[in-house]
Amino acid sequence: xxxxxxxxxxxxxxxxxxxxxxxxxxxxxxxxxxxxxxxxxxxxxxxxxxxxxxxxxxxxxxxxxxxxxxxxxxxxxxxxxxxxxxxxxxxxxxxxxxxxxxxxxxxxxxxxxxxxxxxxx
Numbered sequence: 001x002x003x004x005x006x007x008x009x010x011x012x013x014x015x016x017x018x019x020x021x022x023x024x025x026x027x028x029x030x031x032x033x034x035x036x037x038x039x040x041x042x043x044x045x046x047x048x049x050x051x052x053x054x055x056x057x058x059x060x061x062x063x064x065x066x067x068x069x070x071x072x073x074x075x076x077x078x079x080x081x082x083x084x085x086x087x088x089x090x091x092x093x094x095x096x097x098x099x100x101x102x103x104x105x106x107x108x109x110x111x112x113x114x115x116x117x118x119x120x121x
Contacts, residue, residue, distance in 0.1 A: 002026035009115030022095030034078035038091035
């Protein structure tokens with residue numbers, strides 16, 4: 001059993017900052033990638049940022065420079081530092097990870113429950 005739990009969402013004014021955290025727990029053998037997706041009302045879920053175990057990063061063009069993804073591998077944690085937030089960043093943010101359990105040969109994609117980020121004055 002593997003779980004992803006997000007925290008750190010909330011209400012912030014335009015130009016403000018938030019730091020999202022995601023903790024992976026369970027019978028984890030390897031975590032290959034961790035990342036963040038978001039879904040705004042009426043829109044499809046989109047990739048925000050992703051980070052491989054080797055340190056490669058991938059950002060959506062709309063958040064590049066403003067957002068930073070990082071991992072703390074020893075704690076199975078991934079973070080998203082969000083600066084200079086804009087109203088269009090308002091969405092539910094979901095943690096995602098590609099994880100292989102000890103009883104698996106191939107990894108499985110896992111999702112957190114989501115955390116709401118609202119940017120409004």
